[in-house]
Amino acid sequence: MGGISVPDSGFYIISAIAIVLLGAQAVSHPAAFIQISIFGIADGAMYALVALGYTMVYGIIELINFAHGDVFTMGAYIGTAILGFFAVNENSFTTINLVALLLVFPVVMLIMGAINIGIERVAYRPLRNAPRLAPLITAIGMSFVLEGVMFLWHGPATVHVPDLLPHGPGFQTKIGGVFVGFKDVFVVVTAVILVSLLAVFINRTRLGKAMRATAQDRDAAQLMGIDINRTIAATFFIGALLAGAGGMIWGLYYNNIFYNLGFRTGLVAFTSAVFGGIGNIPGAAIGGLLIGLISAYSDYYIGSKWTEVVIFGILIGVLVFRPTGLLGMRVPDK
C-alpha cells in the first residue's frame, strides 16, 4: 500500500502541531527551551537504556516483560549497596569516587544480568509454549517479587544514593543563560557509549546475528542450528545489563530511589519502545530520547501532573494512528 494512509496523516498532523507549538516557545524563550531540552535529553537517555531491554525481549519472544522496570530499580539498589563499601566523598570528587564509579557499573550490570537470566529461566522459559497470557502474568508476578524484595530490604522510604559525581558550581558551565552540568554530560555520554556497544554487538557478532535471526523466525533459526534457549537467555542478559546501568545512572543523577520507581519508569520506557516501533532497536533509543524530551516539555509547559496523561495519550495515539511506531518496522502478525 503506497502513499500516506489516513491514520498516518493524522499522526503527521498531530506531530506537526506539537512541533509548531514548541517552536513558538523556542523562539520566544530560547534559554528556557534549551534548558528544558537538556533535562529532557538526560532523562531520555535513561529511558532509552530501559526501553532497549523491553524492545529486545519483545522482539525475540513477544513478551511485555513487566519485570524489566524493576530490574532497573534493582540495579540502583544493588549499586547503592556496593557503594556503601567505599568511603566515597559527596563533597568533592576524589580518587576513591572514581574507583568506586569504575567498579560499580560492571559489577551491577553483571549481577542484574545474572538475575534476569534467572528470572527468564524460572518464570518465562517453562511457559514458552503456553498461552500468551501465562508468561505475561508471571512477568507481573516477578515484578511484584522484585518490588517485594526491595521493599523488604529498605522499606517504603526513599533510599539515598551517594552523590559521588562531580557536581556543584565548579562543574557546570553557563552558555547563554543555559546551565550544563557534568552530570547531564555524564548521563548522555554513558548512554551513548552503551547503545553504541549494543549496536556493534547486535550487528557484528555471531550471537547478535543469532538474536536477529531468532527474532525474525524462531523455528527457522532453530533449524539453522541456533541454540534458541541460549540466544533468548543472552537477550535477557543484555537487556538487564542496560537496565542495571540505567538504574545506576538514574541513582547517580537523581540521588533518590524508591522500591516502586521501576513501575512508572518501566511504563514510560515501554511507551518509548512502542513509540519507536516495538522490536526495533534504534527505534527504542530514539523513542526513549523523544519521550524524555516530551515529558520534560510537558512538565514545564503543561504542568508535571499532566505528564503521565500526555505520555499515555501518546502511547494510545501512536497505536491508533501508527501502530508500527516511528521507525515503522513490520511486526510479524502471528
Place this chain on the structure above:
Amino acid sequence: MARLHLRERFKDRDTAIFGVLFLGALVFPIVTMFATGSSALIAQAGHAGTFVLLAIGLNVVVGFAGLLDLGYAAFFAIGAYTYALFASAQLGSSPLHHSYHLPFWLMIFVGMFVAAAAGAILGFPTLRLRGDYLAIVTLGFGEIVPQLSYNLPQWTGGINAIGGIDQPSLPAWITGPWAGANSISIIQGAACRVIGSGTSFAPCFSFGFDPIAYYALVVIMIIAAVILVGNLYRSRLGRAWMAIREDEVAAAAMGINTVTTKLLAFAIGASFSGFAGAYYGASIGLVSPDDFLFIVSITVLVMVVLGGMGSITGVIVGALAIYFVLNTFLPALPPFVENLANNVGLGFLNTQNGDWPGLAQETQRINFLVYGLILVLMMLLRPQGIFPSRVREQELKHAAVNEDEAAVEQVHAS
C-alpha cells in the same frame, strides 16, 4: 452414551459449585451474625462481591473472547464516578453549580452504559490491531483515567475523593409493615435521608450503612450477572467469541465479523465493570482515584486467570480466593507472627532495632513478595486455573468425535 454421561457430570460440577456458592451466600450472613455478633464480616463480603462482579465481567473479555485488558479498573472507575457525580453534592461545587441526586436504580444502569460506551470508543480504533496492542492501549487508558480524576479536582474531588454519596433506597414495604408509612416512592426523597438522624418516619427504606442490605443486593446482582453471562456464552455471540479466541483467521473465514464481535465483548465486559462501579460507590459511600489504580486491574485479571479463564464458576471461586488472601490472610499475618515469636521465646525480634523494623512490620512488608510468588507459582503449576472451563474442552473433543462418527456413517451408507 458414556460421553453423554461424562458431559453431564461436567455440567454437574458447575451446577454443584453454583449450588454450594449459593447456599454459602445464604448461610454466610446468618452464621457470621451468630458467631461474631457483628456485621463487619458481612460488609467485607459485600466488598468482595464487587470483585466477583468485576471478575465475571473481565472473564467475558479475557476468558471468552481472548482479548487482554490491562486497564479494566478504568471502566470500574467510570461506573463509580458516574454514580458518585450524579448522586452526591459534588457537582454543586463544580463549574455546573448544581448538584444532582438521581436514584441508584437508574444510575446503576446509566453507569453500565457509560462504561460500555467508553469501552466501545476505546476499542473501536484499536480492536483492528493485533492482540498485544489492545493490552497496551488498555494499560495506557487505565493509567490515564485515575490521573484525570486526580488532576480535575473541581469535577472529581481529586485526591480528596467524592464523599457523601447517596445510599440506595427501596419502597418502604421492603422492610415490612413495621416500617411505618407505605409510600412506594423509590426515588430518594428528603425524608429518606434523615433516617440516620433517628426519626423513623421515612417514606422509603434507605440502605443506610446496613451491610446486610448491600450484601443482599450484591448477591442478587451476581446471580443476575451469572445468568446473563451464562446465556451469552451459550448464544451465537458466545460461540463467535470462542471461535475468535481459538483462531481469528478461521473465524473471519467462517463469516464472523471479528471487529464487531470483539467490540461487543469489550463493551459488554466494560458494562459489568460500570455496574460494579456504581454499586461500589453506593456501598462504600466514597469514590477516590486511589481505588482504581493499575493494581486493581491486575488483581481482577489474576482472579480470572487463577479461577480458570472462561469458566464462570472458576472466576467466582478465584475472585473469592484472591480477595480472601489479600484482605484477610495477608493482613492477619503480622500479628500472628508477632504472637508466635512471643510464644516461642523469640520476642526480641519484635522490637525495632536499627535497620530492623520489628517482626510484624517486616512481615507486613513481605506482602508484595508473597503476592508475586503466588502469581508466579500459580502460573507455573496450574496455568489453566483452579476450575478451568472443562465444558469447553469437552465440547471441542465432542465435535472431533462427532466428525469421526459422521465419517464412519458415510462410509457405511455408501
